[in-house]
Structures are given as structure tokens and as C-alpha cells.
Amino acid sequence: MIKTIAFYLPQFHSFPENDKWWGKGFTEWTNTKKTVPQYRGHYEPRVPLNEYYYNLLDPKTFKWQVSLAKKYGVYGFCFYHYWFGEDKKLMYKPLENYLDDKSLDFPFCLSWANETWSRRWNGSEQDILIKQDYGNKDSWTKHFNYLLPFFKDSRYITVDNKPLFVLYKPEIFPEYEQMFSLWNKLAKQAGLSGLSFAIQGAVWNNQSDVDDHMIDYRIMYEPGFTGTQPRSKKVFVLASPHTIGNYVLF
Known part of the structure; x- marks a missing residue:
């Protein structure tokens, strides 16, 4: 059975x-x-x-959206998560409110949107608003500890009993494999079976700097992927959505 997961932008x-x-x-x-x-x-x-024009800080909004999602066959949400290092995070209140409200009986997972913010969409890419700082192992541990209550929540989506965590752009984070390895270790120490890792839209060809070490799944974008990239057991591509195990992400 295929379960549909909708990517969720929490900027409203x-x-x-x-x-x-x-x-x-x-x-x-x-x-x-x-x-x-x-x-x-x-x-x-x-x-x-x-x-x-709903406000995501209004508790009624999530209840309404969960009701709609269930009605139309959506299995869960994949919330974009914005962490910029040393405890600096943005757009976190809706996610934290969702975590705290156990009446929202609806599965979810997280995708770390690990980009520097600039005025790019306004034509001023060089104007940095907040820079992404990946830090070191201490920073990665702080990040993991912040995420652990999400991973341990009974609603959190798992693959093979491992919480699913998505990284938006691994190609701009050279040490993501070391962080994933540390997080996997920390997850097991916290009583989890480990973590299941997916990456979004990384360039994938013979020259790619992003290989399959520590990556369980790739989420590739259409229409550029089909017919131009090599095939792997770890990638499943449909016409538009992206499949992870028995989950489809839109």
C-alpha cells in the first residue's frame, strides 16, 4: 500500500x-x-x-488541515525545518506547537532546509539574511538533541522502525555524512533503532560529490530525472512524486 506524504512549508x-x-x-x-x-x-x-488566509499559529488551523488531509487520502506531512546552527532556528513555532498538541493524530516527518537565506527570490542573492552555519560535532549534537523529541513522538514517520529524516541539499554540506553517522549513533544511544536518511534533489551522475554512503533514499525531481540518470534500488521515480519504501512524497 502506497502512503502519500505532502511536503509542508510552515511560513504561513x-x-x-x-x-x-x-x-x-x-x-x-x-x-x-x-x-x-x-x-x-x-x-x-x-x-x-x-x-x-489561515495563520499557522492558530491551533484551529492544524486541526482543519489534518481533517482535510485525512479526507483526501494524505498519509502525513513532511515539514520543512529551518536550523542555522548554534540553536538559531526560524519558523519553528508551528512545528513545536504540532509536537505539543497530541490531539493532532496525524503522522509527520522533517526535512532540513539547509540553505543560507538571502534575497535571491527578490533578485538580490548576494544580500544575506541569515547564513547557514553547519558548525562541528558539538553543534550537530545540539541539533540532534533538539530533534530527538520529534523523532521519539509516536506520530513520527519511520522506515524499518527508524525515524525518517530528509536533508534538502547535501551537496552544499560537505560533512553531512559525518553528521549522519553521529546522529545514527546518538539515536541508538537514545533508544531508537537508528535513523533512516533521505536526500532531496542532489545532482546524481558519475561526477556527483554525493554518493550513497549513509543515504537510504534519494528524492529526485521531475522532469529532469527520468531518462537522464542511472537507476538504483534506492530510487523510485513516478511521474511527479517521489517514493520512499511504501511512501510517496509530493
């Missing part, structure tokens, strides 16, 4: 850093409201049903 709420960088009250809704039609009949800006 305001927080101090975005207020500073983009203006008071900025969320993803701010951008959607600014869109304009590009051709006759183009439906923009997209308006949510009943103009429900």
Missing part, C-alpha cells in the same frame, strides 16, 4: 525576522496577494476558499 505565519527583512506581518500570503494575471483568463491572484 509572521515572525520577527521576516518582519525585519520584508515588513511587518509578512507571510507567504503577502506574496500570493501580489500576483497579477499574465494573460487573458489567467486566475491570479489565487484566493483561498472563503478567503481563509
Whole structure:
């Protein structure tokens, strides 16, 4: 049985850093409201049903989304997680609220969006907002300890009884294998069976710096993958989504 997991962007709420960088009250809704039609009949800006511009800090929002996801056959959420080293994290409140609210009976896992933030989407890539600092083993241990309550939550998605953790861009983190090895050790010390690791969209060819050591699954993007990349038992590609074991990620 295939189970569908939806990637989840937790930026539909305001927080101090975005207020500073983009203006008071900025969320993803701010951008959607600014869109304009590009051709006759183009439906923009997209308006949510009943103009429900939800706030992820409102407890009712997750309850509503979980109800919708269950109704339409989604198995779980894969939340993007934003950690920049030395305990600096962004957009964490929705995830922490989700963890604390055990009434949200819905599976989830995490994908670490490990990029430096800049004004790239606004045409100013050199203007750094917050730099990614991978640190050292002490920093990796702090990161793991922050994530451990998530990994131990009964709702957390596992593969072969191991919590599934996704890394967004391993190619920009040269020491990710050492961190994965440490985390696997720490997970076992914490009473888990270890961790199951997946990576998203890394270039994969004969010249790739990202190999299969410590990686259980790859999540590749279409349409560029099919027909151009080598095949592996660790990769399953559908028309659009990505399969991990018996899970499909959209």
C-alpha cells in the first residue's frame, strides 16, 4: 500500500525576522496577494476558499488541515525545518506547537532546509539574511538533541522502525555524512533503532560529490530525472512524486 506524504512549508505565519527583512506581518500570503494575471483568463491572484488566509499559529488551523488531509487520502506531512546552527532556528513555532498538541493524530516527518537565506527570490542573492552555519560535532549534537523529541513522538514517520529524516541539499554540506553517522549513533544511544536518511534533489551522475554512503533514499525531481540518470534500488521515480519504501512524497 502506497502512503502519500505532502511536503509542508510552515511560513504561513509572521515572525520577527521576516518582519525585519520584508515588513511587518509578512507571510507567504503577502506574496500570493501580489500576483497579477499574465494573460487573458489567467486566475491570479489565487484566493483561498472563503478567503481563509489561515495563520499557522492558530491551533484551529492544524486541526482543519489534518481533517482535510485525512479526507483526501494524505498519509502525513513532511515539514520543512529551518536550523542555522548554534540553536538559531526560524519558523519553528508551528512545528513545536504540532509536537505539543497530541490531539493532532496525524503522522509527520522533517526535512532540513539547509540553505543560507538571502534575497535571491527578490533578485538580490548576494544580500544575506541569515547564513547557514553547519558548525562541528558539538553543534550537530545540539541539533540532534533538539530533534530527538520529534523523532521519539509516536506520530513520527519511520522506515524499518527508524525515524525518517530528509536533508534538502547535501551537496552544499560537505560533512553531512559525518553528521549522519553521529546522529545514527546518538539515536541508538537514545533508544531508537537508528535513523533512516533521505536526500532531496542532489545532482546524481558519475561526477556527483554525493554518493550513497549513509543515504537510504534519494528524492529526485521531475522532469529532469527520468531518462537522464542511472537507476538504483534506492530510487523510485513516478511521474511527479517521489517514493520512499511504501511512501510517496509530493
